[in-house]
Amino acid sequence: METEMQSSPSSPSEPPSFARTSAPSASPSVHKLESSSFSGLGTEAVKIAETGLSATERGRHVISKTEVLSGEAFVLLSLIAALELPTHPVSKLSCHTATFIMPSSAPTIKDIIVTPVAFHDPPLLNAVGVHEPFALRSIIEVVTDREENGKAIYGLGESYGDATHISRLQRAAERIKKSSIYDTNGIFRACAEVMGEDTSTGGDGMAGLVTTASATDKVFAAFEVACLDIQGKLAGVPVCDLLGGKVRDIVQYSAYLFYKWARHPGRDEEDEFGEALDPDSLVKQAKKMIDEYDFKAIKLKGGVFSPQQEVDAIKALREAYPNLPLRLDPNAAWSVETSKWVGKELEGIIEYLEDPADQIEGMAAVGKAVSMPLATNMAVVAFNHLPESIAQDAVQVVLSDHHFWGGLRKSQHLASICAVWNMRLSMHSNSHLGISLAAMTHLASATPNLDYACDTHWPWKRRDEDVVIDGALKWQKGGVVVPTAPGLGVELDRDRLAALHEQYKACGLTKRDDTTYMRKFQPGFSAAVPRF
Numbered sequence: 001m002e003t004e005m006q007s008s009p010s011s012p013s014e015p016p017s018f019a020r021t022s023a024p025s026a027s028p029s030v031h032k033l034e035s036s037s038f039s040g041l042g043t044e045a046v047k048i049a050e051t052g053l054s055a056t057e058r059g060r061h062v063i064s065k066t067e068v069l070s071g072e073a074f075v076l077l078s079l080i081a082a083l084e085l086p087t088h089p090v091s092k093l094s095c096h097t098a099t100f101i102m103p104s105s106a107p108t109i110k111d112i113i114v115t116p117v118a119f120h121d122p123p124l125l126n127a128v129g130v131h132e133p134f135a136l137r138s139i140i141e142v143v144t145d146r147e148e149n150g151k152a153i154y155g156l157g158e159s160y161g162d163a164t165h166i167s168r169l170q171r172a173a174e175r176i177k178k179s180s181i182y183d184t185n186g187i188f189r190a191c192a193e194v195m196g197e198d199t200s201t202g203g204d205g206m207a208g209l210v211t212t213a214s215a216t217d218k219v220f221a222a223f224e225v226a227c228l229d230i231q232g233k234l235a236g237v238p239v240c241d242l243l244g245g246k247v248r249d250i251v252q253y254s255a256y257l258f259y260k261w262a263r264h265p266g267r268d269e270e271d272e273f274g275e276a277l278d279p280d281s282l283v284k285q286a287k288k289m290i291d292e293y294d295f296k297a298i299k300l301k302g303g304v305f306s307p308q309q310e311v312d313a314i315k316a317l318r319e320a321y322p323n324l325p326l327r328l329d330p331n332a333a334w335s336v337e338t339s340k341w342v343g344k345e346l347e348g349i350i351e352y353l354e355d356p357a358d359q360i361e362g363m364a365a366v367g368k369a370v371s372m373p374l375a376t377n378m379a380v381v382a383f384n385h386l387p388e389s390i391a392q393d394a395v396q397v398v399l400s401d402h403h404f405w406g407g408l409r410k411s412q413h414l415a416s417i418c419a420v421w422n423m424r425l426s427m428h429s430n431s432h433l434g435i436s437l438a439a440m441t442h443l444a445s446a447t448p449n450l451d452y453a454c455d456t457h458w459p460w461k462r463r464d465e466d467v468v469i470d471g472a473l474k475w476q477k478g479g480v481v482v483p484t485a486p487g488l489g490v491e492l493d494r495d496r497l498a499a500l501h502e503q504y505k506a507c508g509l510t511k512r513d514d515t516t517y518m519r520k521f522q523p524g525f526s527a528a529v530p531r532f
């Protein structure tokens with residue numbers, strides 16, 4: 001333990017004022033507690049220290065003094081009582097100003113490892129093209145300076161796998177080393193600084209479907225989740241407890257249907273779902289997913305075929321599943337007029353229509369003409385989009401996504417804003433692995449108004465491909481049981497991580513680009529909106 005007392009010329013009559021400052025980087029685990037004046041405290045401290053009592057007894061003695069001492073004085077005397085200071089150095093406390101250097105209880109970030117991975121992805125069709133044979137992600141391991149059973153305590157995050165995004169994560173990782181794992185505000189500032197210096201372009205990780213989210217929030221989110229994972233592990237509580245406690249034991253997800261090809265052209269592997277290019281095959285797809293997961297809501301990714309075909313598909317799903325809420329999402333592929341037509345056709349059939357038209361203005365125009373709520377994960381994807389959207393009443397449901405809304409706590413800020421402005425909340429997803437599913441589940445479990453069934457791409461992932469040890473995430477009744485183990489509740493499987501990293505290196509992809517891939521097979525394909 002290091003203690004340091006320094007005198008200074010400040011007036012003894014000034015009230016004590018303390019500032020807790022981060023220690024110099026050379027000694028990251030140490031914090032300074034400074035006082036400009038300790039008028040009268042030296043005497044009190046000496047009296048307590050000289051009692052010869054044990055630390056616990058000295059603590060009690062300090063508590064008995066709290067009625068007469070200011071808060072700052074109480075802090076100082078508590079330190080003396082608690083920190084086993086030997087009597088003789090304390091007796092030298094005849095100064096009026098002091099700086100204590102005490103060991104910090106906050107673990108700091110010792111290292112961050114960002115590992116790009118690739119996992120198999122079926123040829124799922126959307127408005128901008130078709131999924132490539134591999135989905136890319138980045139796995140973020142934040143390693144602390146603390147150990148348990150001889151192993152460093154670490155936290156996990158998961159994010160996009162585009163090379164540009166990975167390079168941003170790596171640069172931010174260097175900047176936030178030595179930060180306290182509790183200082184997520186400081187980590188955010190460091191990410192903002194790094195992004196302020198960034199000149200790279202692209203890296204959205206979503207094939208151009210979401211381009212206006214905050215790059216800082218995207219970089220920060222992965223580190224925030226990892227820090228919360230560590231905080232939960234250290235406190236012995238699940239992440240949902242750090243977010244206010246779970247309000248539901250199971251987080252519901254929707255059956256996320258896609259039009260799809262049977263296999264990637266030129267590749268042998270056929271996935272378990274087969275082709276789905278018409279209403280009947282989509283109903284079959286829904287049945288397969290619902291039989292396996294017991295999903296209680298259905299979402300269809302549209303924007304692929306003519307609006308009439310997609311309306312027919314929704315009507316077929318309604319017939320097959322009369323009681324399940326339905327949603328249709330064409331990723332802004334329709335004009336305002338087409339959107340209005342679809343809205344009228346599907347009145348009373350779908351619970352919300354997701355991103356029918358482009359931008360806040362397009363959504364607001366559609367909203368004036370249709371009766372169902374409009375949802376978005378394209379028009380409103382950052383906090384600075386909210387005022388305009390609210391002013392125009394452009395959307396009634398925001399699809400949160402902690403990967404681009406700045407992590408779990410900022411997603412909860414979004415939830416509060418939605419509650420105030422009478423908007424509802426759902427959750428968006430992209431192809432992802434178990435770390436993201438755990439984070440999504442903790443967030444939704446602890447956010448009371450995030451009460452629509454969330455989106456997930458989980459059923460599209462091969463069961464044997466992940467980076468976490470199997471068994472922690474349990475599917476039940478259409479949802480994921482909120483993990484109760486400390487932190488996110490998932491642990492890294494290093495062999496699987498290594499295998500998916502090798503797959504990343506071998507697959508030759510460096511960014512998600514559904515459009516270029518689609519053009520290999522349909523050279524005239526255009527992702528420009530509106531397509532219909």
Ligand SMILES: O=C([O-])C(=O)C[C@H](O)[C@@H](O)C(=O)[O-]
Nearest residue numbers: 126206209377428429430431
């Ligand atoms: O709801 C959405 O817009 C999405 O899920 C975006 C995804 O990237 C989806 O379109 C996909 O996986 O093709």
